[in-house]
Amino acid sequence: MPGNSFGRLFRISTWGESHGVGLGVVIDGCPAGLELDLAAIQAQLDRRRVGQSRMTSARREPDEVEILSGIFEGRTTGTALAMLIRNTNARSSDYDAIKHLYRPGHADHSYDAKYGFRDYRGGGRSSARETAARVAAGAVARQILATMGISLVAYTLSLGQIKAQIIDENEIENNIMRCPDPDVAEQMIAYVDQARRDLDSLGGVVEVKARGVPAGLGEPVFDKLDALIGHAMFSIPAVKAVEIGSGIEAGNARGSQNNDPFIQRADGSIGTSSNHAGGILGGISSSEEIVVRLTAKPPASIAQAQTTVDQAGEPATIVVKGRHDPTVLPRLVPVAEAMLALVLVDCILQQRAARL
Amino acid sequence: MPGNSFGRLFRISTWGESHGVGLGVVIDGCPAGLELDLAAIQAQLDRRRVGQSRMTSARREPDEVEILSGIFEGRTTGTALAMLIRNTNARSSDYDAIKHLYRPGHADHSYDAKYGFRDYRGGGRSSARETAARVAAGAVARQILATMGISLVAYTLSLGQIKAQIIDENEIENNIMRCPDPDVAEQMIAYVDQARRDLDSLGGVVEVKARGVPAGLGEPVFDKLDALIGHAMFSIPAVKAVEIGSGIEAGNARGSQNNDPFIQRADGSIGTSSNHAGGILGGISSSEEIVVRLTAKPPASIAQAQTTVDQAGEPATIVVKGRHDPTVLPRLVPVAEAMLALVLVDCILQQRAARL
């Protein structure tokens, strides 16, 4: 189980490097009978791709998805569904000068330690470009969820200390920060522009939610829904913290505050009157909204000179060329949604085995 | 893969309920040839068990571990290693009166939704008592790590807003909060005593570290070391946030601050001069200290009356009897160490397959 796969019953295996032929994903376990909306997959990839705004790397890639298998007459067949996204604009020459140097904050040294050598072009397999394959697979998962009345939304909650004050989900796609607070979005954009001028980068927080999730998803003990979400989210490059529901604030709360009282909803179903739990109790979904927050570090690739060492350990100064994002947040939004979608579909299929 | 197992090559499967025969674990993949120190396993269980101090539940269980298989003449044989910890002091009658009520903050409703019914005695399988089996398995993992020069430490970093100001690891086991700052420990203890008098409970943060971890552990993309740690830590009951390295603070940092410059150490090896990454770069260990923080919610079982509903959705008031911890932090310490140990051993074995 060497790491390029995720999921149990809806299981994806991805491949590809930043500067190779492209990125790909095989979905093993896509249920049969889904009328696949190819345009919707492409739309998710378009939300993730570079070059969509000045928030993102200037590398221009259309990231066109091609379905290679697993559909017949427009529907998924239940067999392996493979997709391909070709690389078209890799500029490997940016990396020739620094191939013996270890970029701070990147996997260069760790990969050398692991494998004995590495594909240094754009980070090779460690490049965040691999998330394109996840987004493609996640877009299929979202379509499955949609048939079940489950929807997902994510947005930039804060950039550094600048935090959205209102959550108007209709505003998310109206600004290049994908911030649900349009006024705060303006401040964020100005802050990113300043950071770029400073040859620097910025971290922040993305919040992702799922609605319409039935109670009962997740497995006891080790495959709790929060554990699977934690696994999924920490697998995204740059993520350094994951919170569920009240998250970090749960550490400051008392039990009498943090417990969510159970209530009967108008439709007769059982819910809770608050949602500090973020929709998960004892590792199993409660039917309340799933709420997850990811803290992303500032991108490691910055245009200013940094001290480092080369492969022999000799001190050196490095200037990382290439075309990089000053913040990952707007592009993290669709990736976070994709990962949550993948976890939920997997849990839904698993739940079908729970009872006689 | 229905949730009661964890790990790939060092794989544990646990079983047991709070009020059943006991708790058990099977380790599949324990390498052959380890001279197993049974007393060291028991010592870890003693750190986790109830009744060790007034910080913990008054339930008294010796939690004696029994090895059922997998050793011969004192050494692990490489075949399945099974361990058993019997329940001796379950008081199921505490739960009779509330078996139709959903305890706020607990898995009762979620389990009913998942399985159609539940073992209501002490939470059944959802009880945190299952972590005894993890600690037993983790104690075996620690012994393997020790043979490789890898050590683990965890401690209570903060209780609510009360935070350790100094980290003196020698002090951890000297106070019942397992806080590395003895003065702050006193404040914490007083705060817990107050919360108990208030019939309430408290959350907080545990920090866990591993030292001596070689560079190269973790797998690309989905089984990054941080992803496996995230999975492991969110599988622990009560955990609502997980941070790696600078964690939440990474969201406030600039790349020029957050990047850790590479340096050559005195012994010629390559490290970094700071460790915001928490010992993991690109999902692969860097040879710096692994640093993880867990935020635990306040225990859901509080002695004051709470509003809830019964299984039919009818409003009710519940008073949860039983013998409960006012905070999980001191007992979370050995569980967090155990989970990190399990992840590291698994990654070490996996790493043996990385190169031709």
Place this chain on the structure above:
Amino acid sequence: MPGNSFGRLFRISTWGESHGVGLGVVIDGCPAGLELDLAAIQAQLDRRRVGQSRMTSARREPDEVEILSGIFEGRTTGTALAMLIRNTNARSSDYDAIKHLYRPGHADHSYDAKYGFRDYRGGGRSSARETAARVAAGAVARQILATMGISLVAYTLSLGQIKAQIIDENEIENNIMRCPDPDVAEQMIAYVDQARRDLDSLGGVVEVKARGVPAGLGEPVFDKLDALIGHAMFSIPAVKAVEIGSGIEAGNARGSQNNDPFIQRADGSIGTSSNHAGGILGGISSSEEIVVRLTAKPPASIAQAQTTVDQAGEPATIVVKGRHDPTVLPRLVPVAEAMLALVLVDCILQQRAARL
């Protein structure tokens, strides 16, 4: 994934050695809500245990099964179901004299090569005694299958060249060979008695069938139903050949003979007028009877002197003491049924994920 587990959604993990505390199994993924019939589990263990007739080892073990977890008020809870069968009659002294010698036909040398040493008492983990744990788990699986109208049967088809001429399933449990042909059973028993007098042992064939299996079980490509069955059956000690349907005879057939014509059954469902396929087409069940045959080698433990070497490679003569079966066939019958039951339940749960 180091070998002590089997299955995907109905996943068993077993542990234990021939001369240790006992044998155990954890079922992860047993669906909730099964009214578990403990006596039926014990009945299967009684069919497998030693000492039931002169066909089997003289070791006497009651093989009483104890449920350790996973049931509440008589029903499976959906959480890990653990069972224990204690060893009560191990006679380890039989093995002291030969602990440095490699028993021909046994795993002694292979285990030393794998692990560096071995538990030599009764073969340790490599003992066929481990099949007791499989039979216990398989008995749970059978109860699940029974709720779905699926039944299993196995019998001794041939002992050496002596083959059942009629298949009267009512006769199977009426003779100690579990042969469905009572006259042939007598010949088989005489032949075994002769082999025992010759200090020798005998091989043969067991046939196992499942009825009522719906069409659609098994997964494409690598987890075909026949592949899972092949895996399951070859994991049973002593099995050297596995056949599905016409099996070996398919090699002598022409396509026009071997193809099974599709027909419509009286109830409107679709079946085939012959069943050379053994109920599996393209790796997926067809709704015809599943038919599998296992060839078991003669038991390796024979009472006559054999030439071998010791651990240092020095030539030696070995006389294997202990109490051994002259043929495994009657005890293989319940084990083969158990393994087929485990595969089928797993496929049934997996099939629930096949369609949107």
Place this chain on the structure above:
Amino acid sequence: MPGNSFGRLFRISTWGESHGVGLGVVIDGCPAGLELDLAAIQAQLDRRRVGQSRMTSARREPDEVEILSGIFEGRTTGTALAMLIRNTNARSSDYDAIKHLYRPGHADHSYDAKYGFRDYRGGGRSSARETAARVAAGAVARQILATMGISLVAYTLSLGQIKAQIIDENEIENNIMRCPDPDVAEQMIAYVDQARRDLDSLGGVVEVKARGVPAGLGEPVFDKLDALIGHAMFSIPAVKAVEIGSGIEAGNARGSQNNDPFIQRADGSIGTSSNHAGGILGGISSSEEIVVRLTAKPPASIAQAQTTVDQAGEPATIVVKGRHDPTVLPRLVPVAEAMLALVLVDCILQQRAARL
């Protein structure tokens, strides 16, 4: 785990249909540092492809393999290695007329039962064309084995009742039956020609061996080397029986005949003086030659009219057009080698975790 993947540490996931874009495979866990010989991969595909002789389907496909990821400067990087083989000569119109009919001996009905519908063109995912992806992955595995001194060979042992009398491995590739006995090969070819004239097809047996396999491979209990081989071989289309070592003949043997006496070899290592076990004892490799035999049924697609039913169950007569092999044996040879290579590499990597 829905079936399109195989292996644990050297894990392949395949995708593709007979009449789609092509076939592909992702290898997750290919060790880093292998100097990949692309021509050697192509050579294996050439041995498997159609149109290489009159033994095989007249469909002409070059089956050119393209590496999509996982290599850098000629060496494997340790990350996901993806390969693609395009379909170039699919003739889907052959299948339009029979899309509502169930071809005898094929998966048509089973797939409908499983998924609700199917890609009827050439059998879709159930087509044996998927074995191209296995052969590509197996060719990578063979290169890994070659670095360890392990070699593989397979050949047609018998076609119907016509059996090779001598095993001259140098002759295998000298005749279109891949039979190691050149005289018998001539008889086989004549027999196939006759069957083709009869609009019929033929079954037979392929034997596959591995040499240089160290002792110690395979895991106890459920992942015995023979169990993994059984899984692998039964996953190949048309295989109806698998034998290890003496196989079916073990059923006729006595223990005193079937046991292989241990000896010390000239080089000091321990082996056996006979090899009825086929190189596997107690599920673990013994260092003797691994010997496996596969019985393949006659291909289900025959040119003569057959009785069947349509999807509604109505009786019908079917004539299967398309371009089909009168026997699979010569093309099964490289597929069997590939599957054995995949199992062995996986076990070698797994074995690295066996000891402290």
